[in-house]
Amino acid sequence: MLADLVEAAVRADDRPQAMAAFERLAERAPASGTPWALGLLARAAALLAGEDDAEQYYEESIDLFGRTSVRTELARSRLVYGEWLRRRGRRADARDHLRTAHDLFADMGANGFAERARAELLATGESARKRTAPAEGGLTPQELQVARLAIGGATNAEIATRLFVTASTVEYHLNKIFRKLGITSRRQLAQVLRPQSEVGG
Incomplete structure (x- = not known):
């Protein structure tokens, strides 16, 4: 700070x-x-x-x-x-x-x-395009990163440490993720995102 x-x-x-x-x-x-x-x-x-x-x-x-x-x-x-x-x-x-x-x-x-x-x-005379392409399920890159860590079993505190944010910020992102995907739990999160990742990988 x-x-x-x-x-x-x-x-x-x-x-x-x-x-x-x-x-x-x-x-x-x-x-x-x-x-x-x-x-x-x-x-x-x-x-x-x-x-x-x-x-x-x-x-x-x-x-x-x-x-x-x-x-x-x-x-x-x-x-x-x-x-x-x-x-x-x-x-x-x-x-x-x-x-x-x-x-x-x-x-x-x-x-x-x-x-x-x-x-x-x-x-400076150069342009940089806005990169706003939606991630899986309409998630932002930050939300997708939080979601993948949550799927991997990381707690909110562990995710916060990994991403250099507060645990309350992680909770905020998870709430937004759940709303966007129409789910209510981490278990459902894994079911929604994993199949997409497997197809893409």
């Missing part, structure tokens, strides 16, 4: 709030020492850095997240780096990061972030 607060404060032009959040993050991330925590710290540093230093922090963040399975944070670092590059007139460099961010977000069903990346791509 501290990394999110840094970005939000920077976008709101509230540097004191951004710096306060960054200082708290800088105390905690090194203690963890994981590529994920250090990647968050590097991205926050990039957002606050001056023109001469920001790029190295963006690249460090992308490198660190590249060593993890946290695709959401990798995509977010590529997005903000792409935005930074575009604002500096480096359109070709920006497109590479923005295109990757857009594709990652679209694949994981993070439509808000995917649209943000698409808008930035348009600003």
Whole structure:
């Protein structure tokens, strides 16, 4: 949350709030020492850095997240780096990061972030089509991912950990999935989706 607060404060032009959040993050991330925590710290540093230093922090963040399975944070670092590059007139460099961010977000069903990346791509002179093709049963990619993990026997808490969301978010997705498919239980979920997967696989 501290990394999110840094970005939000920077976008709101509230540097004191951004710096306060960054200082708290800088105390905690090194203690963890994981590529994920250090990647968050590097991205926050990039957002606050001056023109001469920001790029190295963006690249460090992308490198660190590249060593993890946290695709959401990798995509977010590529997005903000792409935005930074575009604002500096480096359109070709920006497109590479923005295109990757857009594709990652679209694949994981993070439509808000995917649209943000698409808008930035348009600003560089390139277009990215909206990827809204429905998944099996009309499920979004995120819902389909939740459904498949549920079919595999994962609990809501386990699914939340795998997808880096809260258990309440998983429950929300499952309720939507059940409504879309006209079912009321996980057992029915397996019966509805497995035959389609077997046919396609």
